[in-house]
Amino acid sequence: xxxxxxxxxxxxxxxxxxxxxxxxxxxxxxxxxxxxxxxxxxxxxxxxxxxxxxxxxxxxxxxxxxxxxxxxxxxxxxxxxxxxxxxxxxxxxxxxxxxxxxxxxxxxxxxxxxxxxxxxxxxxxxxxxxxxxxxxxxxxxxxxxxxxxxxxxxxxxxxxxxxxxxxxxxxxxxxxxxxxxxxxxxxxxxxxxxxxxxxxxxxxxxx
Amino acid sequence: xxxxxxxxxxxxxxxxxxxxxxxxxxxxxxxxxxxxxxxxxxxxxxxxxxxxxxxxxxxxxxxxxxxxxxxxxxxxxxxxxxxxxxxxxxxxxxxxxxxxxxxxxxxxxxxxxxxxxxxxxxxxxxxxxxxxxxxxxxxxxxxxxxxxxxxxxxxxxxxxxxxxxxxxxxxxxxxxxxxxxxxxxxxxxxxxxxxxxxxxxxxxxxx
Amino acid sequence: xxxxxxxxxxxxxxxxxxxxxxxxxxxxxxxxxxxxxxxxxxxxxxxxxxxxxxxxxxxxxxxxxxxxxxxxxxxxxxxxxxxxxxxxxxxxxxxxxxxxxxxxxxxxxxxxxxxxxxxxxxxxxxxxxxxxxxxxxxxxxxxxxxxxxxxxxxxxxxxxxxxxxxxxxxxxxxxxxxxxxxxxxxxxxxxxxxxxxxxxxxxxxxx
Numbered sequence: 001x002x003x004x005x006x007x008x009x010x011x012x013x014x015x016x017x018x019x020x021x022x023x024x025x026x027x028x029x030x031x032x033x034x035x036x037x038x039x040x041x042x043x044x045x046x047x048x049x050x051x052x053x054x055x056x057x058x059x060x061x062x063x064x065x066x067x068x069x070x071x072x073x074x075x076x077x078x079x080x081x082x083x084x085x086x087x088x089x090x091x092x093x094x095x096x097x098x099x100x101x102x103x104x105x106x107x108x109x110x111x112x113x114x115x116x117x118x119x120x121x122x123x124x125x126x127x128x129x130x131x132x133x134x135x136x137x138x139x140x141x142x143x144x145x146x147x148x149x150x151x152x153x154x155x156x157x158x159x160x161x162x163x164x165x166x167x168x169x170x171x172x173x174x175x176x177x178x179x180x181x182x183x184x185x186x187x188x189x190x191x192x193x194x195x196x197x198x199x200x201x202x203x204x205x206x207x
Numbered sequence: 208x209x210x211x212x213x214x215x216x217x218x219x220x221x222x223x224x225x226x227x228x229x230x231x232x233x234x235x236x237x238x239x240x241x242x243x244x245x246x247x248x249x250x251x252x253x254x255x256x257x258x259x260x261x262x263x264x265x266x267x268x269x270x271x272x273x274x275x276x277x278x279x280x281x282x283x284x285x286x287x288x289x290x291x292x293x294x295x296x297x298x299x300x301x302x303x304x305x306x307x308x309x310x311x312x313x314x315x316x317x318x319x320x321x322x323x324x325x326x327x328x329x330x331x332x333x334x335x336x337x338x339x340x341x342x343x344x345x346x347x348x349x350x351x352x353x354x355x356x357x358x359x360x361x362x363x364x365x366x367x368x369x370x371x372x373x374x375x376x377x378x379x380x381x382x383x384x385x386x387x388x389x390x391x392x393x394x395x396x397x398x399x400x401x402x403x404x405x406x407x408x409x410x411x412x413x414x
Numbered sequence: 415x416x417x418x419x420x421x422x423x424x425x426x427x428x429x430x431x432x433x434x435x436x437x438x439x440x441x442x443x444x445x446x447x448x449x450x451x452x453x454x455x456x457x458x459x460x461x462x463x464x465x466x467x468x469x470x471x472x473x474x475x476x477x478x479x480x481x482x483x484x485x486x487x488x489x490x491x492x493x494x495x496x497x498x499x500x501x502x503x504x505x506x507x508x509x510x511x512x513x514x515x516x517x518x519x520x521x522x523x524x525x526x527x528x529x530x531x532x533x534x535x536x537x538x539x540x541x542x543x544x545x546x547x548x549x550x551x552x553x554x555x556x557x558x559x560x561x562x563x564x565x566x567x568x569x570x571x572x573x574x575x576x577x578x579x580x581x582x583x584x585x586x587x588x589x590x591x592x593x594x595x596x597x598x599x600x601x602x603x604x605x606x607x608x609x610x611x612x613x614x615x616x617x618x619x620x621x
Contacts, residue, residue, distance in 0.1 A: 026355075034362050035355030035407035049261070054463070054473035058388035059319075059328045066327050080408060112473075120480050121473045135554070140342070142351045144556045148449030150442075155448050199447035201494060233562075240613035241569050242562025256468070262519035266526075268536045273534050287615060347549070349558045 014100020019075035020042040040076035047132025051125045055115040102185035105157035107132035126161025151193035160185030221307020225251040226282035247283035254339025258332045262322040309392035312337035312364035333368025359399035367392030426598025432458040433489035454490035465539045469529040507619025516599035519544035519571035523578045524526020566606030574599030
């Protein structure tokens, strides 16, 4: 398996994990079959669609590449049909999700640079690619986005996107830069899960 | 009345019905005059705006063609000023709404194809055209989108968009293909209303 | 200070005020550090991003011009770190916010015209520039957008955008037209705050 194939596999693993998180949340809200599949798909590709609209890449690849749709639909059907199995796989799903977060953030930032946009746009849209789907999921399901309230999630995506952009700005070799950025995001996310790191603010009481 | 005129009339009938549904829901949430008109307008053109952004057709026709705005504003004012009348017309409004759903799904899919995009994009964006406004309405009014929870609604739009795309892929004559696709969506929607068909999932209890 | 410098200063004052309103609302919902900063940023630039997507100006200037990001982040950090001070400044913040509303509505409408779009698009997108961020803030924080429920807010933006568009259509000198449109929006907003004007509808009881 060469690097490119590995990359596509990681990307689809991320789509799969995001779609499972979307379908699981949609089932809890008692959506119907179409609703569950749609929320799963939007959770998986929503961030990338916003990124593509913002960089002028129409149609968004999340809508035009059938592998995303098929992966998300399969993940949604698996979640519907084998709920207990998916629950037992909670830990692997978290790992896949952290992988997806990392891959989305880094490839999102790279794509914005490749379209000729500046560093700020690349960092913001890399982060958007990684967290946009999860935010869309929670908005559709009528709750405050979880990733804006707890855990180091968007922050890890910001770190990955920033390392990629910094490295490209300094002219580092893209071969290992991409993997470094992905690894940094992935490790930060796992450490924060393991040790319960967060960025919660303690201001509510004071005011 | 030739086919083109009939088509425009059906399209505006759909806009009218969607705007009434948006205004009615907004009144229940006690929005003010501007809020009711804005939610009615977004319900009517929101799906088409997303479609146009995704296919690179700027500005979205829902914003640049005054007939949509005027129709939506009239529908909102009618709903505000003649609520009891609108309630008595609930059944015609449902019919118009089903018509709008069908016309939006089929014309949305066709427009994506006309802009040179692939079949997947056309089917996804045809469906988005039909259901996007209703989802935006419910998100703005802070509730889980009704069409993701019950009844055959988005599924009917998916059917209409798919038939149009399949037919164009096979080179069928557009004259009757458009009407076939619209009719399929319309009939499925009406049958599901009549017989209470749905896609609800019975998984919540099991878990 | 010449007119252009004054204009940039007013624009950033508006960004600052919008970001404070976003951060304040996000703190009330107990978002974490990243969430508060992100909601502040989206409240400040969200309307302009939608406008830029709709007129085909990618990437949106809200994402590519660092002065917006820096201003919004500073406002968010100030709100987090000096909550009581910000609360004591509630009235200046309301003034800045009204300024931002006016500047956003008028510059948003002008930008749409400058991109060659028609009057309707310019008025709708000028209003969107002014109110889009506040709507995004409330949707993210899971509540019905306040500006659709009470006070003359979006209506003032609509007035400012309409005066700008009407004036440009009639070929008035842009030097004082811009200031006239901004002043009209600003004065209407302040008067409605001062005298409690609103557009509330009294239909709920009747039905």
